[in-house]
Amino acid sequence: MIMLTGLQKIYHGGTGAVKAIDNVSLEIEQGEIFGIIGKSGAGKSTLIRCINLLERPTAGRVLVDGQDMTSLSEVELREARKSMGMIFQHFNLLSSRTVLGNVAFPLEIAGISRTEREKKAVPLLELVGLTDKKDVYPAQLSGGQKQRVGIARALASQPKVLLCDEATSALDPQTTESILALLKDINIKLGLTIVLITHEMHVIKAICDKVAVIEGGQLVETGKVFDVFTNPQSATAQDFIKAVVNNKVPDTLAALLSDAPVAGGNLVMRLSFFGDATNEPVIAGLIRRFAVDVNIISGNIDHLQDTPYGTLLIELSGKDEDIQNALIYLQDLDLRTEVIGYVARHAHAAG
Numbered sequence: 001m002i003m004l005t006g007l008q009k010i011y012h013g014g015t016g017a018v019k020a021i022d023n024v025s026l027e028i029e030q031g032e033i034f035g036i037i038g039k040s041g042a043g044k045s046t047l048i049r050c051i052n053l054l055e056r057p058t059a060g061r062v063l064v065d066g067q068d069m070t071s072l073s074e075v076e077l078r079e080a081r082k083s084m085g086m087i088f089q090h091f092n093l094l095s096s097r098t099v100l101g102n103v104a105f106p107l108e109i110a111g112i113s114r115t116e117r118e119k120k121a122v123p124l125l126e127l128v129g130l131t132d133k134k135d136v137y138p139a140q141l142s143g144g145q146k147q148r149v150g151i152a153r154a155l156a157s158q159p160k161v162l163l164c165d166e167a168t169s170a171l172d173p174q175t176t177e178s179i180l181a182l183l184k185d186i187n188i189k190l191g192l193t194i195v196l197i198t199h200e201m202h203v204i205k206a207i208c209d210k211v212a213v214i215e216g217g218q219l220v221e222t223g224k225v226f227d228v229f230t231n232p233q234s235a236t237a238q239d240f241i242k243a244v245v246n247n248k249v250p251d252t253l254a255a256l257l258s259d260a261p262v263a264g265g266n267l268v269m270r271l272s273f274f275g276d277a278t279n280e281p282v283i284a285g286l287i288r289r290f291a292v293d294v295n296i297i298s299g300n301i302d303h304l305q306d307t308p309y310g311t312l313l314i315e316l317s318g319k320d321e322d323i324q325n326a327l328i329y330l331q332d333l334d335l336r337t338e339v340i341g342y343v344a345r346h347a348h349a350a351g
């Protein structure tokens with residue numbers, strides 16, 4: 001649906017050239033919700049604005065539905081942009097127009113008659129749950145309601161893609177949740193491809209199918225949200241995930257760990273479970289089979305989209321041989337194991 005190839009954007013400002021996007025290539029498929037996450041200044045806004053060419057890339061190609069956006073004339077570009085709606089952090093509504101007037105505005109620009117405009121806008125208000133606010137002005141709306149107007153307006157020209165520029169950053173957590181649920185609903189009902197940028201991992205976790213992590217204008221990691229969450233490769237992705245998944249080794253324990261086995265010491269490891277494996281009594285099975293004690297340091301079970309996902313940080317104590325056999329047993333199960341390190345038994349109170 002959307003293909004970025006070797007995308008580059010250099011800004012020339014007072015302080016010299018800034019490489020905001022540095023050789024980014026990625027593919028977004030039809031019907032998916034694709035999240036782009038990065039810290040402040042990573043290049044997220046520039047990247048999303050390059051997709052509809054609100055920013056013209058310095059180099060690289062932007063293909064949307066097979067059409068090379070960078071090769072279009074201004075007139076062709078205006079036409080192509082109709083297939084890409086956009087919503088913004090600060091909503092960008094027209095304060096002098098009613099809710100209905102705002103939603104119908106793109107249709108007015110397109111020269112569609114008043115009756116036709118209303119015919120198209122009214123069902124969109126229903127879709128976003130604002131039928132009763134049709135005749136009020138933006139100043140009378142809450143932030144969440146304003147964003148609903150923004151969404152309805154973006155859908156007015158029946159786009160194939162919805163670009164969301166930090167669409168929930170100005171909203172409180174509960175309103176954020178309801179707007180994200182609405183985006184998911186629209187994605188399913190209309191089969192709309194959604195691209196969103198955010199600096200918050202919980203947004204990605206809530207609705208995205210795939211994620212791209214960017215830093216310093218570069219793509220550092222991309223993949224299915226489930227894969228990136230359960231097995232992040234880059235330090236940046238690991239940092240973002242820490243904010244929503246608590247499976248960190250406590251600092252007091254981390255200070256005592258060594259990579260190599262310690263004779264007569266305990267093994268600290270992380271187990272990650274997905275799907276059906278979350279229902280398996282892994283720890284009970286471990287204790288039954290081996291002469292080891294298991295101390296659970298931390299643990300949680302969560303859902304990523306509809307798939308259960310859990311992590312357990314555990315410490316095994318026992319004879320060295322029993323610990324190694326238990327480790328081999330765990331590594332053979334349908335779960336992900338990660339040896340965090342070894343700790344001398346007397347050095348640590350637990351176990």
Ligand SMILES: Nc1ncnc2c1ncn2[C@@H]1O[C@H](COP(=O)(O)OP(=O)(O)OP(=O)(O)O)[C@@H](O)[C@H]1O
Nearest residue numbers: 011013018020038039040041042043044045046047
């Ligand atoms: N018009 C501009 N002129 C010069 N430099 C710019 C311009 N717009 C952005 N930049 C620079 O490009 C880099 C990326 O900016 P961008 O706004 O895309 O990042 P971002 O990830 O969206 O950040 P934030 O989350 O803070 O909005 C930054 O270093 C920024 O200062």
